[in-house]
Amino acid sequence: MTVTDSSTSRPALPDHLSIDPRSPHHVAAVFEHDVGIRFNGKERFDVEEYCVSEGWIKVPAGKTLDRKGRPLLLTLKGAVEAFYK
Structure with missing residues (x-):
């Protein structure tokens, strides 16, 4: 059984x-709504990928790019909470 909000059927x-469409963890239906990430009690706006059960998020490392021109990502560990805005 999946939990959904009955008023907007999210x-x-x-x-x-993950926000990267090439990732196997990308779910397009989720991104039709505003998603928020709370990391260690603070809302973050720069999260590229997260895992609640393992307790990590990936965020860009400033303006640094990898060799393919994508942002270089840092993994931060802590308490992760995802929610709809």
Whole structure:
């Protein structure tokens, strides 16, 4: 059974989600709504990927790019909470 909000029928937030469409953890239906991430009690606006069960988020490392031109990501560990805004 999945938990959904009956007023707007939003899909349940997955345990592991990525904003990169090439990732196997990308769920397009979730991004039709505003998703928020709270990390260690503070809301973050720069999260590229998260995993609630493992307790980590990936954020860009400033303006640094990898060799393919994508942002270089840092993994931060802590308490992760995903929610709809």
